[in-house]
Amino acid sequence: MELTEALPTAGLTCVVGAGGKKTTLYALANALDRAVLTATVRIPIFDPHVARVVVTDHPLRAIEENDDWPLGVVPEREFEDRYRGYDRETVEELAEQADVPILVKADGARMREFKAPDEREPQLPRTTDTVIPIASVHAAGKPLDDAVVHRPERIAAIARIELGEEITPEAVAEVLASPEGGLKDVPEEATVIPLLNKVDDSEDERVAREIADRIHERANVERVVIARMADAEVVDLI
Numbered sequence: 001m002e003l004t005e006a007l008p009t010a011g012l013t014c015v016v017g018a019g020g021k022k023t024t025l026y027a028l029a030n031a032l033d034r035a036v037l038t039a040t041v042r043i044p045i046f047d048p049h050v051a052r053v054v055v056t057d058h059p060l061r062a063i064e065e066n067d068d069w070p071l072g073v074v075p076e077r078e079f080e081d082r083y084r085g086y087d088r089e090t091v092e093e094l095a096e097q098a099d100v101p102i103l104v105k106a107d108g109a110r111m112r113e114f115k116a117p118d119e120r121e122p123q124l125p126r127t128t129d130t131v132i133p134i135a136s137v138h139a140a141g142k143p144l145d146d147a148v149v150h151r152p153e154r155i156a157a158i159a160r161i162e163l164g165e166e167i168t169p170e171a172v173a174e175v176l177a178s179p180e181g182g183l184k185d186v187p188e189e190a191t192v193i194p195l196l197n198k199v200d201d202s203e204d205e206r207v208a209r210e211i212a213d214r215i216h217e218r219a220n221v222e223r224v225v226i227a228r229m230a231d232a233e234v235v236d237l238i
Helices: 021-031 059-064 088-097 152-159 169-176 202-218
Strands: 012-017 036-039 052-055 071-074 076-079 082-084 102-105 130-136 195-197 225-228 233-237
Touching: 012 021, 012 088, 021 036, 021 102, 021 130, 021 195, 036 059, 036 088, 059 071, 059 088, 088 102, 130 169, 152 169, 169 202, 195 202, 202 225, 202 233
Parallel strands: 012 102, 012 130, 036 071, 036 102, 052 071, 130 195, 195 225
Antiparallel strands: 076 082, 225 233
């Protein structure tokens, strides 16, 4: 199945969670004929993954004048290794005025496989059309600690497990389907498409299917994508 059949191809799409946010954004941006990649939080330097990046306080102008796709727009290079993101209001205005899909990194995870948001996250524009909460299936079976998880104490509270305990497929589903986890602050009219990433073999696929089934028991989502985003490959829709 093509990536653009499984994931949104229009409007304002925000990606949250851990275990493949940036990979998903890059893959989807390059699968579309035209797309803009940006952020409402810090984002690592991503120039190699798009045709060009424009650092600008006028992102709409940059889009209107652009001929090379996908395009990255950011307001500032904050550190040597990362850009700063726009505020949510700027991204809302951009999505209203631009005639291309806008793809947004809307929280951070410090390269972990699984996470839950804190009180300041996610940074979702109010006009977001689609939210993609992501988790890596490689988190399942691992101990709940900060080697694998960003903010393990938040996972523990949502999934009702103890720090150091094994992360079960049920715990992953509980967090992704929770209004304090993957569904936190999602606008009422937005579509939610959970994505289970790093499905590299048959055992990963078995775990992903179990997580997906449990997400459907907990949340009203039309589909769960199981994928290997490093290869921009959709394994299945559940």
